[in-house]
Amino acid sequence: MTPHNHAKPGDFAEAVLLPGDPLRAKWIAENFFENPQQVNSVRNCLGFTGTVQGKRISVQATGMGQPSLSIYVHELINVYGAKTLIRVGTCGGLSTKVKVRDLIIAQAATTDSAIVRDAFPGYGYAPIANFELLASAVEKARKAGLRSHVCNILSSDVFYQDGFSAYEKLAAHGVLGVEMEAAALYLLAARYNARALAICTMTDCLVTHEEMSAADRQSSLTEMVKLALDVAVST
Numbered sequence: 001m002t003p004h005n006h007a008k009p010g011d012f013a014e015a016v017l018l019p020g021d022p023l024r025a026k027w028i029a030e031n032f033f034e035n036p037q038q039v040n041s042v043r044n045c046l047g048f049t050g051t052v053q054g055k056r057i058s059v060q061a062t063g064m065g066q067p068s069l070s071i072y073v074h075e076l077i078n079v080y081g082a083k084t085l086i087r088v089g090t091c092g093g094l095s096t097k098v099k100v101r102d103l104i105i106a107q108a109a110t111t112d113s114a115i116v117r118d119a120f121p122g123y124g125y126a127p128i129a130n131f132e133l134l135a136s137a138v139e140k141a142r143k144a145g146l147r148s149h150v151c152n153i154l155s156s157d158v159f160y161q162d163g164f165s166a167y168e169k170l171a172a173h174g175v176l177g178v179e180m181e182a183a184a185l186y187l188l189a190a191r192y193n194a195r196a197l198a199i200c201t202m203t204d205c206l207v208t209h210e211e212m213s214a215a216d217r218q219s220s221l222t223e224m225v226k227l228a229l230d231v232a233v234s235t
């Protein structure tokens with residue numbers, strides 16, 4: 001047990017889905033798991049374990065931002081034995097190539113975070129997804145006919161950015177979405193020999209200012225969660 005997680009050793013499965021939002025964790029457990037059990041509620045950052053297609057699986061909310069995610073992921077891997085970690089997030093769109101509701105499967109995550117920068121003085125480390133998980137997600141998304149993009153994303157420490165110009169050069173270099181956690185997830189997975197992938201639903205386009213409706217939010221997040229669970233149970 002840790003200061004942030006009162007689950008007992010063995011309460012978490014080896015495969016864990018990671019939404020930022022604790023209520024998304026609850027919604028995933030209640031709607032997609034068989035026999036879900038709540039295993040963590042410290043700070044209301046909820047965690048659950050159940051089964052999907054006969055395989056044990058967990059979901060743990062990470063909160064918002066890389067410092068928060070880093071705490072949960074460090075403990076999931078090093079205290080609870082997690083080996084496969086799949087972020088199921090939302091992101092902003094940085095290009096008109098990505099439509100609201102599209103999935104972004106993050107091959108890599110560029111970041112402004114000191115967590116990554118300060119870990120490698122003198123180097124610009126490239127946090128990348130686990131290839132097995134990435135390939136599996138891409139194949140399943142295509143088979144299911146989901147609109148998806150495999151690309152670099154920005155994991156930013158800043159939600160309220162001062163205008164789009166901060167993103168223009170990144171977008172011109174293929175960074176198609178912005179969220180706040182994937183780079184630290186990929187760094188920690190590499191450090192501790194675990195597998196990680198981030199899948200995000202694009203909820204608001206920073207170029208056109210189009211936003212996802214409440215009804216679309218539910219069905220799109222369903223597509224993302226089903227895809228992530230399918231990858232987690234089969235890969």
Ligand SMILES: O=P(O)(O)O[C@H]1O[C@H](CO)[C@@H](O)[C@H]1O
Binds near residue numbers: 020064065090091180
């Ligand atoms: O919807 P989640 O998973 O929280 O992800 C995105 O939403 C939050 C910002 O609104 C950040 O955590 C960002 O990464």
Ligand SMILES: O=c1cc[nH]c(=O)[nH]1
Binds near residue numbers: 090092093159180206
């Ligand atoms: O981090 C995020 C998430 C959703 N939308 C954004 O603009 N940023």
